[in-house]
Amino acid sequence: MKQIFILLLFSVKLMAQEKETINLSKSIKNDKNSIKTFTVIDQRPNKDIGSVMYHKDQVNVVFENNAEKDITDWFYKNNPVRGNDNFVLLLENIEITEDKKEKSSIGKLNLRASTFIKKDDGYHFVYRIDTVATVSSRTTPYLAQSLAKKTTLIFTDLFKSSYKLKPWEYSISENDLPNYTSLLKDKLDILKTETLKDGVYKDYYSFFTHNPEPGFIIETNTKGIVTKAVNGEKKEPIRNFYAFVHNGIPFKVIPVGYVEIFRDDQGLFIEVKKEELFPESNSSFIMIGGGIAGLIGSVAANVAIAAIDAGAAKKRRAMAGTEVSLDPFTGHYILPENFGKTK
Known part of the structure; x- marks a missing residue:
């Protein structure tokens, strides 16, 4: 019975290694206390983020629940005091891939997300992150953990940068959010x-x-x-x-x-x-x-x-x-x- 119990614990540990949860624990407090509501719009067609290998195991990088709930909970936990602005985060892409070399691997994170202030006349663009982050197995064997941490850091930077900026004067409708890049460039x-x-x-x-x-x-x-x-x-x-x-x-x-x-x-x-x-x-x-x-x-x-x-x-x-x-x-x-x- 003892051997079976040990085997079960070992199996559970292996299963846990197959998932790396993005830990949204950094401070994203808005010192201006200017935000009244916060909304996440996840327009990614594929909600899966991706995976990398750890030895012979495939490790999926995931949110604890889903992107909308986890990021919303993270924001309100850090910003209990309310202001007047309606802050919106538009998720455009979060993708993790692995490029396997002969003696090493490169884990790659593609992340694109934008922020807006929602007003009566529509959505006013504030800022965006469109970046690629990489990590090599030569530096760390824990590619999934490193990429999950980078995801948190990139989102943190997006929030803190957005707090410092004024929204653009041009507005777009919610239906036009998927095409905001071309619409705003035209203006x-x-x-x-x-x-x-x-x-x-x-x-x-x-x-x-x-x-x-x-x-x-x-x-x-x-x-x-x-x-x-x-x-x-x-x-x-x-x-x-x-x-x-x-x-x-x-x-x-x-x-x-x-x-x-x-x-x-x-x-x-x-x-x-x-x-x-x-x-x-x-x-x-x-x-x-x-x-x-x-x-x-x-x-x-x-x-x-x-x-x-x-x-x-x-x-x-x-x-x-x-x-x-x-x-x-x-x-x-x-x-x-x-x-x-x-x-």
Whole structure:
């Protein structure tokens, strides 16, 4: 009888290993206490998340009950005080897959979710997460556990980022939520207008909605390089802005300077090198005054840099640039696969 009991316990333990529950335990408290109601809309056609292997066992990553109930309970547990806003989370994709290599495996999490404020005229977009997270069995054999933790962390970041932002002025109906991306992009003036307004744009929303900061005038140095924006006695280095338009040409501020923004039928993009978006501390790119290294991304770029440092200009010309899209819903870079990797 004792042997049978031990075997039963062992069987139960094996069964438990076949499931990894997403533990929604991080704090997602809204310090503003601005939210009255919270709703989860799960529009995923397949509610299964996916699985990875642990030795010879398949481990499914799951919610304890389901996404709607668990995330709703998590939110209200952290936010017992009510405000006035009706907060909505739209789940678009949660998918876990495994890429098996010869001697290891890579677990991959694809997660896309968006937040809205529901008002009388419809749903107003706030923010979204559209990301891929990976973990290697070379780092940990517990791929399912690591991916479940990453799921919680990504949702936590989505909530906390959303609390800081104002909802967009454009509204869409509940029936149109599955198509919100294309509907909202169609309303963004920066993607349609032929003549851009000169000036500085403090964040991605003001840029994509084409609303420069009032009263600011762009200033250049003696070499024609934009260094600051001035509004009366107030002077701001250009690095403090998301983007600017100078003489009708849009530029994106990046760590080593700024780069021209281009437009095609897919949206906005820049041509940039990995070393410019993610410069190392020993980078030879120069920072001028307010933090600018030239009109990177155009013929004038190399001229401007060469006037200051011929070595930096030569180094930039020797490295191939890559098209990197700008996400109108987050302002983030959409990096192509293998960005910055040499063949």
